[in-house]
Amino acid sequence: MKGTLKVDAKNPEAAIRGLFAKWLKESRLTAVLTPAYSAAGTATMALVSNPEKLAEAAPLMPAMGVNSASIVAEIAREVSPNAKVGLFLRPCELRAVVELMKLKQVVPDSLVLIGVDCPGTYKAAGFRDVRGKDADFDNKHALEQAGYADNVNFRMGCQLCEYPKPLVFDLNVGFIGMDADKELWLEAATDKGKALLEGVELKAQDEPEKRKKALEGLSAGRKAKTAARIEELDKAMLGPDKLVAYFADCLNCHNCMKVCPVCYCRECFFDSDTFQRDIGEHVRVSLRKGATRMPSETLLFHMTRMNHMMASCVQCGICEDSCPVTIGLATLFKKVSQNAQKEFDYVSGRSLDEPLPLATFRESEFLKVGEE
Amino acid sequence: MANYEPKIVGFLCNWCTYAGADLAGTSRMQYPPNMRPIRVMCSGAVDSVYVLRALLEGADGVFIGGCHPGDCHYVSGNYKARRRMVLFSSVMQSLGLESDRVWLRWISAAEGRKFADTITEMTENLRKKGPSAFKDKWEV
Numbered sequence: 001m002k003g004t005l006k007v008d009a010k011n012p013e014a015a016i017r018g019l020f021a022k023w024l025k026e027s028r029l030t031a032v033l034t035p036a037y038s039a040a041g042t043a044t045m046a047l048v049s050n051p052e053k054l055a056e057a058a059p060l061m062p063a064m065g066v067n068s069a070s071i072v073a074e075i076a077r078e079v080s081p082n083a084k085v086g087l088f089l090r091p092c093e094l095r096a097v098v099e100l101m102k103l104k105q106v107v108p109d110s111l112v113l114i115g116v117d118c119p120g121t122y123k124a125a126g127f128r129d130v131r132g133k134d135a136d137f138d139n140k141h142a143l144e145q146a147g148y149a150d151n152v153n154f155r156m157g158c159q160l161c162e163y164p165k166p167l168v169f170d171l172n173v174g175f176i177g178m179d180a181d182k183e184l185w186l187e188a189a190t191d192k193g194k195a196l197l198e199g200v201e202l203k204a205q206d207e208p209e210k211r212k213k214a215l216e217g218l219s220a221g222r223k224a225k226t227a228a229r230i231e232e233l234d235k236a237m238l239g240p241d242k243l244v245a246y247f248a249d250c251l252n253c254h255n256c257m258k259v260c261p262v263c264y265c266r267e268c269f270f271d272s273d274t275f276q277r278d279i280g281e282h283v284r285v286s287l288r289k290g291a292t293r294m295p296s297e298t299l300l301f302h303m304t305r306m307n308h309m310m311a312s313c314v315q316c317g318i319c320e321d322s323c324p325v326t327i328g329l330a331t332l333f334k335k336v337s338q339n340a341q342k343e344f345d346y347v348s349g350r351s352l353d354e355p356l357p358l359a360t361f362r363e364s365e366f367l368k369v370g371e372e
Numbered sequence: 373m374a375n376y377e378p379k380i381v382g383f384l385c386n387w388c389t390y391a392g393a394d395l396a397g398t399s400r401m402q403y404p405p406n407m408r409p410i411r412v413m414c415s416g417a418v419d420s421v422y423v424l425r426a427l428l429e430g431a432d433g434v435f436i437g438g439c440h441p442g443d444c445h446y447v448s449g450n451y452k453a454r455r456r457m458v459l460f461s462s463v464m465q466s467l468g469l470e471s472d473r474v475w476l477r478w479i480s481a482a483e484g485r486k487f488a489d490t491i492t493e494m495t496e497n498l499r500k501k502g503p504s505a506f507k508d509k510w511e512v
């Protein structure tokens with residue numbers, strides 16, 4: 001089921017809010033997780049259940065503070081028979097939710113995945129100043145589509161993102177390549193999605209060519225930018241000397257792990273007692289090389305995290321945003337994870353049916369590995 | 373580096389390669405003493421963190437020995453080790469680091485000769501390559 005939804009008063013955000021209101025009032029959803037503005041004007045996420053509270057919901061807000069898959073992992077660890085929650089999420093968030101489902105950290109039964117196009121976001125921190133007093137900022141951003149590809153003020157993860165449209169969804173709300181002041185593109189991929197569209201006035205039609213082209217163009221531009229950024233990265237990072245320098249400022253705060261939507265362990269191995277060393281052990285390590293960096297084993301942390309998580313990394317870049325010493329993690333993880341996933345012909349979050357690379361194997365593969 | 377002798381940390385699967393090493397020893401086969409063996413229950417139990425820690429602390433090489441594909445005591449541990457090795461090599465290459473300092477080899481309990489030869493070959497190989505760049509790097 002797909003088609004266009006009429007937008008009134010050049011306000012696509014209000015049209016989406018209208019859908020939320022309908023679903024909540026008709027009890028088709030118990031609550032919806034959506035971006036929202038606080039009274040102080042800061043960008044956040046909200047789980048809205050009362051349709052009257054939808055005034056603060058800002059489904060098209062171009063700002064991201066967390067990858068909301070982390071929130072989903074908190075709220076959907078098990079089936080809740082009493083709740084049906086709509087997740088109104090961006091492509092990278094939905095891709096992370098898909099990975100978490102495969103990692104058995106999110107139970108999908110109570111959830112409806114409602115995707116939305118995302119041409120890129122600003123950091124939530126400081127977004128209040130970007131938006132200023134413009135109450136119509138979100139709509140203007142959705143309508144002014146020319147600057148999407150090369151907006152250098154977007155989060156770095158967004159600047160490199162080639163997935164402006166969600167890959168897995170029950171229902172998707174599209175505005176890229178649409179005249180979003182007049183109409184939005186709605187597309188249901190599953191029965192859950194179709195159920196939400198029942199009673200919604202849609203003008204049935206195929207996906208407009210203009211929209212397909214806009215999405216492809218945006219994706220191609222981002223891929224080119226990624227290639228150029230990785231070339232720059234390699235100059236600063238390749239090899240043992242540069243790699244150590246690249247991570248030299250690391251404080252060992254583990255923020256990158258804590259905000260990572262797919263880093264799913266309840267307790268990280270690196271926060272466990274294994275790494276609680278006494279003074280004697282530090283000295284023993286120091287004696288071997290004559291000195292040892294303190295805080296210790298920060299590079300080990302990052303390299304291990306790469307080995308543990310790269311197969312599922314959705315390249316959202318929220319790790320870089322959370323780094324207090326601005327280590328360029330978004331481009332680095334983009335490179336490392338893309339290469340790693342290519343080995344297994346895997347794309348994180350692309351499909352619920354593809355098994356996780358490290359949770360499966362075939363007997364007749366990689367036959368040269370392990371042989372001389 | 374006149375006195376350079378490669379240091380190898382070896383993770384040997386209990387059921388095959390460790391027994392293969394045992395056979396090499398009881399058969400009095402000669403091989404270089406450069407490898408420090410660590411017995412693990414399965415090659416599939418060798419997490420990348422152990423390999424990385426050995427390398428970053430200055431090991432010149434890491435050896436992982438498992439049962440031949442199809443012979444795993446736990447049915448599929450070595451197949452998983454193989455995938456993990458592919459991922460590990462990819463990450464190392466993406467970072468511009470040498471992935472050929474880490475060897476994964478299938479050596480059965482009957483292959484004492486193969487064990488001795490493999491360790492000899494790896495030691496020679498690392499002797500030619502020279503010491504790991506992380507050996508003297510205290511700031512990792």
